[in-house]
Amino acid sequence: MKLRKNIAVSEAGLLFNPVTGESYTINPIGIDILNMIQAGKTRENICDAILEKYLCDRTTVENDYQDFIGLLSHNHLTERHEDKDA
Amino acid sequence: MKIRTLNIGVTGLNAIDSPGPGVSVIRALREAESFKVRIIGFSYESLEPGIYMHDLVDRTYQIPYPSGGTDILLKRLKYIQEKEQLDIIIPNFDAELYSFIKLEEKLKEMGIHMFLPTLTQYEERTKVNLNTFGKKYGIDVPKSKAIHDLNSIHSLESEFSFPMIIKGKFYDASIAYNVEQIKSHFNKISAKWGLPIIVQEFIHGTEFNVTGLGDGKGKTIAAVPMRKQYITDKGKAWGGISIADEKMLEMTRKFLKSTKWRGGFELELMKDKEGKLYLLEINPRLPAWIYLAVGVGQNIPEALVNLALGLKVKPFSAYTVGKMFIRYSWDMIVDREEFEQISIYGEL
Amino acid sequence: MSKLRYERPVIKKLEGGMPNKFGLRSEIQPMPTIDGNSVANLIQDYGSPLFVISEKTIRSTLKKAKKAFETQYPRVQFAWSYKTNYLNAVCNIFHQEGSWAEVVSGFEYDKAIALGVSGKKIIFNGPEKSVEDLTKAIQNDSLIHIDHLDEFYTIVELAGTLKKRPRVAIRVNMDTGVYPIWDRFGFNYENGQAWDAINKIMHSGKMELIGLHCHIGTFMLSPSAYGIAASKLAELTLALEQKFNHEIKYIDLGGGFPSRNTLKGSYLPGIDTNPTFDDFAEAISTALLNSNFRKDKLPLLILETGRALIDEAAYLLGSVIANKRSSTGRRNTILDVGVNILFTSFWYDHKITPAQSFSQYTEETCVYGPLCMNIDVIRENTELPLLNRGDHVVIHNVGAYNLTQWMQFISLRPNVILIDTNEKPHLIRERETLDNMNNMEKIPDYLVKIN
Incomplete structure (x- = not known):
């Protein structure tokens, strides 16, 4: 899983996609996840980190993670054919 | 005399192809002679052009849609009031007026003045009540009837002749030339705006508008009639000319005297071939073309602010006839950060 | 260090014409208690869904x-x-x-x-x-x-x-x-x-x-x-x-x-x-x-x-069964409250508030009931905070007509409690049981044996 190039997330939770001209807002946990994706972490690592920080069970976190990745790709924010570890 | 600076909140910053009056009202206020202004824009959406017109609007806050209810609106206005110390708010949308009228007392306690029609005035003039309104005040209105089901269509033929105008409760209007068309308009419009549907007599003629200001005691403070010269496909005036028509002014004065209308307004009038005037609609706020009134000598927004502050305002006695307004569009260059700022933080 | 309250990750496109959070967020305030009784405790004691009358x-x-x-x-x-x-x-x-x-x-x-x-x-x-x-x-x-x-x-x-x-x-x-x-x-x-x-x-x-x-x-x-x-x-x-x-x-x-x-x-x-x-x-x-x-x-x-x-005096408490996403990307939330016990959702846009605190982030959500029936929709389109599975919600103004027009359909009808003026809860109608339903039925002798 990789984000498209040039995509930058501001601290306030703003994501701008220079290719499409779209702006997005993201909640804090979403920003955490995006940063970890950009840092090249695997799904496993990311879920571990979330469970470390937030009070939740693994199934929910994994489901929501999958849903979030789905939304990123729905909005064309991920690079195609890069789903090796997603 | 030292001229004071007023903090004025203005809505309707959507200067688009179907424009809100806010930007025109602000231009008028900036040209006021009796006070200086700091303008606080109130926006609903992030792309309202007025938000980005920094020479006209000093600061903008997003406010909740009227559908959110008055509690939430009041909470937001309290927050804004703490930062901006508003003296005046001028609401410019039909849909938000109800909420602001309801909040008038509470805002006054916070030091914010408005000059709005009363709830009775606001409701009496709605399309559904127009017939009763005409009868009560002796003003000619096209005959109209609210219908609630398709069965009552057949009785219409004896009361109205074709063509008829079929109108929605809030918006939308279509002409029907036969019963089949009434049915089809009825279904389409009622699906969108609900019931009732208003059937109105069609009056052939020319459309005119009057904008003005009533002092709430029956006196006419300002009145300027205009004929639309260029109408967009959305039915909005893109150009118009001030005219001298005593009958229209007379009808306006009668309207203000008999209803004791408080605040700004726009009358939509139709003049038939015999020269008879009909009142088609009363908009309970200033129109988007209000700046024409300033251009012909009646700064209506300025007068409205002074009335709201409880000051004495001398009625305007004259205006220049034959002055035109021609609207144009203008592309601003805006940084993405500004759009994101207003979108995320609701302030700019 | 104690862990933070979990909220699912969301990403939302900024659109010029779109109502932003200032337009909609504050419609919703959490409602953790009703007349001094915590919603979570009431559900623990009496089950979910639950009608609560004040x-x-x-x-x-x-x-x-x-x-x-x-x-x-x-x-x-x-x-x-x-x-x-x-x-x-x-x-x-x-x-x-x-x-x-x-x-x-x-x-x-x-x-x-x-x-x-x-x-x-x-x-x-x-x-x-x-x-x-x-x-x-x-x-x-x-x-x-x-x-x-x-x-x-x-x-x-x-x-x-x-x-x-x-x-x-x-x-x-x-x-x-x-x-x-x-x-x-x-x-x-x-x-x-x-x-x-x-x-x-x-x-x-x-x-x-x-x-x-x-x-x-x-x-x-x-x-x-x-x-x-x-x-x-x-x-x-x-x-x-x-x-x-x-x-x-x-x-x-x-x-x-x-x-x-x-x-x-x-x-x-x-x-x-x-x-x-x-x-x-x-x-x-x-x-x-x-x-x-x-x-x-x-x-x-x-x-x-x-x-x-009576409308304002009653609340219907429910719980989130699941969160899904529709084919068009819209958020669907399924509650354990169906139209069979909330008949008035056909007429009203009932106000729904979460019973626990939440952040300012919201998603446009369609709220479904639990029935295996397409018409089981509680709110077609509402901006809701991010609810997790198991979270509780309070549905407001449900006192009129629901407790008379409700029906036993697919599932049984839930408990109804009354909170008295001293804030003490009383069970005033017990949840239905399979026996309640079966007691009214009779099977002809020749149909008793099925194999």
Whole structure:
């Protein structure tokens, strides 16, 4: 899983996609996840980190993670054919 | 005399192809002679052009849609009031007026003045009540009837002749030339705006508008009639000319005297071939073309602010006839950060 | 370090025309407690979903309504509309506060009698009253509101056989400027049916005409329509006095006042636009006081207000079963609350608030019920905070019609509790069990064995 190039997330939770001209807002946990994706972490690592920080069970976190990745790709924010570890 | 600076909140910053009056009202206020202004824009959406017109609007806050209810609106206005110390708010949308009228007392306690029609005035003039309104005040209105089901269509033929105008409760209007068309308009419009549907007599003629200001005691403070010269496909005036028509002014004065209308307004009038005037609609706020009134000598927004502050305002006695307004569009260059700022933080 | 409250990750496109969070976020405030009881505890003790009725709210709402009318008109009597909510505990709160009973079937009539309501304080409305029902009502001196002439003739006969003088009123329907006219109930005012019926009753000599009744509609947003109705009934009363020298004891204006709910398709929320008790009291009492009654002859004003007195007092608690995403990317949330127990979600955009705290992030959400039926939708489109599986929600203003129109469909009906004025919860209707349902059924012998 990789984000498209040039995509930058501001601290306030703003994501701008220079290719499409779209702006997005993201909640804090979403920003955490995006940063970890950009840092090249695997799904496993990311879920571990979330469970470390937030009070939740693994199934929910994994489901929501999958849903979030789905939304990123729905909005064309991920690079195609890069789903090796997603 | 030292001229004071007023903090004025203005809505309707959507200067688009179907424009809100806010930007025109602000231009008028900036040209006021009796006070200086700091303008606080109130926006609903992030792309309202007025938000980005920094020479006209000093600061903008997003406010909740009227559908959110008055509690939430009041909470937001309290927050804004703490930062901006508003003296005046001028609401410019039909849909938000109800909420602001309801909040008038509470805002006054916070030091914010408005000059709005009363709830009775606001409701009496709605399309559904127009017939009763005409009868009560002796003003000619096209005959109209609210219908609630398709069965009552057949009785219409004896009361109205074709063509008829079929109108929605809030918006939308279509002409029907036969019963089949009434049915089809009825279904389409009622699906969108609900019931009732208003059937109105069609009056052939020319459309005119009057904008003005009533002092709430029956006196006419300002009145300027205009004929639309260029109408967009959305039915909005893109150009118009001030005219001298005593009958229209007379009808306006009668309207203000008999209803004791408080605040700004726009009358939509139709003049038939015999020269008879009909009142088609009363908009309970200033129109988007209000700046024409300033251009012909009646700064209506300025007068409205002074009335709201409880000051004495001398009625305007004259205006220049034959002055035109021609609207144009203008592309601003805006940084993405500004759009994101207003979108995320609701302030700019 | 303690862990943070979990919230699912979301990403939302910024659109120029899109309402942003300032437009919508603050519609929703968490509601963790109801009358001092934590929602989470109530669900733990009584299960989810759960109806919760606040006795405090019922009593204070009725007091508010009484005050509105009694300060403007000298003689007012409320009658509790059983069909709106006939849970025994609820009825008895109204009866304790002095309300009469207003019933529209033999079943409801028997319910009121069983609760100990005096027959003289039961108003019997509605188009269906069987001979047995009418017999009981006549024997108990109840107030029978005649709906049609067939009923009138039955009462004439019964008066003869029972050797009693039934106390009756007629229901009148009329044009009050609100359409469609509810002309299926009672006798029409404008075309003279009502006056005819009055004459028939007076000439029959068999019964005592003691009141006039009308009920002009439901969820009425126009107080002036009640003013018109009151004037028309006043005119009938005075005409009756003139022609027969007969005095009517009461004018019953029925119910129909709206609650604070928001009707589907309304632009502004009901809490801002719906008229209050004061508005209705003003319109009705002005009309009655301005009609030609002598000051000492003002009729008693009866009101059968149901919805406006009970809607706000009840909440429906539910829990999130699951979160899904539709094929178009929209968020779907499934609650354990279905339309079978929340019938009014077909009419209203019910306010839904989470029972626990949440961040300012929201998602446009379609709220579904748990039924395996496509029509099971609680809110089609609402901006909700990010709810997790297992989170609790509070659905507001559900006191009217749900606890009478609910049905056992697919799943069983849940517990109902009442929180008393000392904030103590009481179970007032137990959840249904499989046995409850099966006890009513019989299987023919040859169908008992299935293999």
